[in-house]
Amino acid sequence: MKYQVNHFLLIIDEWYLTHIKRAKCFICGNPATLALGNGLYECEDCAYIANEMAIEQSSQK
């Protein structure tokens, strides 16, 4: 139940960022759906790439 509420809030948050705030990805300028904090927003593509890079870097140790 708690998970469902959190998931619902996440959808609202994405909708708000994309349609009301019209947040733009700080990397590529596309409509952003993820808030990073410090006033920065990121689109799903860049979040995916950043995540892939982080995995790559951590596996090089």
Ligand SMILES: [Zn+2]
């Ligand atoms: Zn982006």
